[in-house]
Amino acid sequence: MGLIDDANREAYERLDASNPALTDVVFAKDVLPDIDKYTVSHAGPPITWERMSGPMRSAVMGALVYEGLAETREEAAEVAASGKIKFRPNHDCGCVGPMAGVTTYSMPLCEVTNLTYGNKVYIAFNESDIRALCFGSADPVVIPRLHWFEEVLGPAVKDALAEMGPINLKAIVTKALTQGEELHNRIAAGSVLFFREIAPTLVRTVGDRAQLQEIIDFLAPSDYFFLNLGMAYGKASADAIKNIPYCTVVTAMSRNGTDFGIKVSALGDRWFTSPCPKVKGIYFPGYSEADANPDLGDSAITETVGLGGCSMAANPAMVHLFGAESTDVAQDITREMLEITVGASKDKVIPNMNNQGIPLGIDIRKVVETEICPLINTGIAHKDPSHGQIGAGVSRAPLSCFQQALEAFAESLG
Amino acid sequence: MGLIDDANREAYERLDASNPALTDVVFAKDVLPDIDKYTVSHAGPPITWERMSGPMRSAVMGALVYEGLAETREEAAEVAASGKIKFRPNHDCGCVGPMAGVTTYSMPLCEVTNLTYGNKVYIAFNESDIRALCFGSADPVVIPRLHWFEEVLGPAVKDALAEMGPINLKAIVTKALTQGEELHNRIAAGSVLFFREIAPTLVRTVGDRAQLQEIIDFLAPSDYFFLNLGMAYGKASADAIKNIPYCTVVTAMSRNGTDFGIKVSALGDRWFTSPCPKVKGIYFPGYSEADANPDLGDSAITETVGLGGCSMAANPAMVHLFGAESTDVAQDITREMLEITVGASKDKVIPNMNNQGIPLGIDIRKVVETEICPLINTGIAHKDPSHGQIGAGVSRAPLSCFQQALEAFAESLG
Structure with a gap:
């Protein structure tokens, strides 16, 4: 190892x-x-x-x-x-x-x-x-x-x-x-x-x-x-770790609104996909969960480099979007993300979490082992064409993407 | 009462x-x-x-x-x-x-x-x-x-x-x-x-x-x-509570670099003064505590309305200025300030302290009783003329100002 x-x-x-x-x-x-x-x-x-x-x-x-x-x-x-x-x-x-x-x-x-x-x-x-x-x-x-x-x-x-x-x-x-x-x-x-x-x-x-x-x-x-x-910023950082032999760190997490896909460093440009998860969030007046498209966007590249859901502790007010009673939940989420990442940033820190470095380098091995999936913050689009944004919330990257990638990685080792 | x-x-x-x-x-x-x-x-x-x-x-x-x-x-x-x-x-x-x-x-x-x-x-x-x-x-x-x-x-x-x-x-x-x-x-x-x-x-x-x-x-x-x-913003708010009969809330805390003074609502424009405290802080290169003037400025009007030191939890990174090891100290300070204030704001809140309202209305009775003095964040000026800013840190309002004011208040009640 x-x-x-x-x-x-x-x-x-x-x-x-x-x-x-x-x-x-x-x-x-x-x-x-x-x-x-x-x-x-x-x-x-x-x-x-x-x-x-x-x-x-x-x-x-x-x-x-x-x-x-x-x-x-x-x-x-x-x-x-x-x-x-x-x-x-x-x-x-x-x-x-x-x-x-x-x-x-x-x-x-x-x-x-x-x-x-x-x-x-x-x-x-x-x-x-x-x-x-x-x-x-x-x-x-x-x-x-x-x-x-x-x-x-x-x-x-x-x-x-x-x-x-x-x-x-x-x-x-x-x-x-x-x-x-x-x-x-x-x-x-x-x-x-x-x-x-x-x-x-x-x-x-x-x-x-x-x-x-x-x-x-x-x-x-x-x-x-x-x-x-x-x-x-996220993609420019993540692209710098593409194609490192033996590296099980995620280089992209992204959703097209139908499928969720990830890429992994050692596995190059291969996508590992699974149906897009639903988003848990709040809606603008006149809209509800029934109107929501599943998770959508390349924006999970921010989570890929430790921002967004990984750094929830930096934006504690956000946890109310998905019904958390206490903003303490925000630090719990960041601690959870630290369990599936290689380390914490040395210079990008969250002052209200005692200068905790943001979680960096999502390791597919850790995701599969702990079954803790990256939490993703996101906007919500209407499922039908022609609408605009209707809300905002959070989703979890599907475990299956990480499992498939880990299997492919094991195969690649021969 | x-x-x-x-x-x-x-x-x-x-x-x-x-x-x-x-x-x-x-x-x-x-x-x-x-x-x-x-x-x-x-x-x-x-x-x-x-x-x-x-x-x-x-x-x-x-x-x-x-x-x-x-x-x-x-x-x-x-x-x-x-x-x-x-x-x-x-x-x-x-x-x-x-x-x-x-x-x-x-x-x-x-x-x-x-x-x-x-x-x-x-x-x-x-x-x-x-x-x-x-x-x-x-x-x-x-x-x-x-x-x-x-x-x-x-x-x-x-x-x-x-x-x-x-x-x-x-x-x-x-x-x-x-x-x-x-x-x-x-x-x-x-x-x-x-x-x-x-x-x-x-x-x-x-x-x-x-x-x-x-x-x-x-x-x-x-x-x-x-x-x-x-x-x-602070003075415009504090002036709105001047001259309320029986009111023991502070309407101004201010320092001229020699004397620290406070005013109290029921006592109108009377100053209660005491020598300016020293500032505990960090210094720009080439300067030290020996160069520092005592506490100076009207800027403690921000603390008078619950900002600055009272809301330290909103700026946890700052506690390193006075040597605190953990940013948790920031919330301790805000909790301390809540002990000497009438209440917490309903709409001005600190998200990373679980949406705690900022401490509002410093009550001289509570200060004297608890001997907790308002903590004040401040810049540091050189004690000699002609220099500029040389650092930043914190001070404590002198207890004596509050004691004198409470005595005067008691006298005013006859």
Whole structure:
């Protein structure tokens, strides 16, 4: 077992030493491999149009309208079903996205570079609205906002980064952990820390005063903008531990709304899947559990690197979302996650848990042995197309994914 | 005792129902009573030039240069000693200020209105620098920054408020308490929340692009700007419980660097004083306890309304400043403060202490009976003139102030 423990220790050290920074804004068409107008990347493991959940289908429809491949959502559904569209997981082409996570050709993407290891990942801008493509919303605000990202926000952030240099995401994540956030359910402090970081340069570099106003008006009030950057922080860190021989640490946990999938370091890009679990949470007025789609999104990449549910103690107020009486439950959850991880971070700590380091490096062996599955914080999408966000809560990664992966790992050892 | 308990309950309810908002920026000369160029308001209870500590003398010297009453700091010291200057406590003329708290004729002041009760208080802008007038710094950046407040920042914030309406300080305080802050030692989240609130309107209302840049460059990176607004939140709340018959709740705790003073509701504007305690804390490189001035500043108005040391549990990382091994000590301190207060806030809560309401309404009877004195978080100024901030730590309000006040209260009952 020495080889495995050594490999896992290496993975843990790399996760903790990772230093992701926002380095550029680029277009999907220029950076994602083998992409054309008919390519749609999505959250979670691979899935066909036929098996897609309502919110993901809905997001695909919106994206095809955005790309000009259809005039209407109905027409888009026909195009999507026609076989002309190449669907593929974000995780398999270097990016991630929250909820449906649909990423297409014309979208501007944030480029996040792990400055320690040099690897790059990509993610679209957060829409900062419950009426969002990623939630499958068909609201008329959705598509124009995507065009505004392409024409205004993307170029402006690109220019600002060229002027100011990279924005250190690890610093923001580390600080937000001390400001009551676990960076998945709650990213308000992270969002405003990002805003204060970039705002002075935007004022310097955005020549058009009306555009500057639009950008500041969009970024300043957002409590969610940093969600996507935190996810890219997660993937940029997790990608640095891919393909370590003998390593049983999870490198991705992700859901397409139908299937939940994980990847494991030593097993490369192979997915181990199981049906998506239900989400336990609270709902916006007018919605209930009966309306909820099962767990959805690449956002569990935050838990993969010790944020979100793993760091619940950093956001104790959240435990009321799933009915806990006392916020002490938050620390119990983080302690539980420490049982299935290789170690605790040396520099990303939770002050109100006596500076406990966040749990790092989910070991499939420990998950299978203890039957403690990673707890995941998440938003909730409506199960039918065309709605937006309807709530927020928690899920548990399915044990079966970890069992299958452990079996495959045992086989790989021969 | 029914009359006293009822009065204290009333004070507690008013403190909790207070709703301070930043409503305007005005000039000291236009709003402070009986003010002229030769009037210097300062932190703490009344004090003469002769008895003033080094940092307060130093701040007075800087202020007299700023006001054009002296060409040099040396000349300013002569003017200050000449008898021409009228020194008086901020608390006695409707304002407060951190550390030396020197407030003079030409300064722009934030007007904070308690929207529930209508009373108004004033405070200068936070200098957001250890090289600050309030710390007695003689650094050449200090005076030009005060002129910039007067000519650029003040008018800009005034115009922004006219456009956007009042900024709700209670909302920011309440949110910052959930973001790891007790609003006295740590006000970084509060500062950035304020920045995100006002930034969009500043972009709208500041016509001159270079001035807009200066303002955004000043506000965006500040981790301290909200200190002063939090203090004004405190005084606007505490002033709403002044002069309640039979009420033994503290309405002000403040230090001039020589004397510590408190005021008590039923006893009106009378000060009860005792020598300033020492501060236990950590020092910037090159400084030690031997350099430290005793406790200084009106900023204990934050503790007076349950923030700062009273809410230590909200900022558990801070306990390392005074040598505590475990952050659990932070909750112990808040529990201790609950023993000397009338009650816990219903809406200002500390999530990581199971949503404990902050301690509200320090009762001099309970302090004297338990001999538990309010714990105060504070910055540390050098004892000699001309230095800036040299550290941060905690002090305890002197028991003697509370004993004297309780005796006076007993006498007042006849």
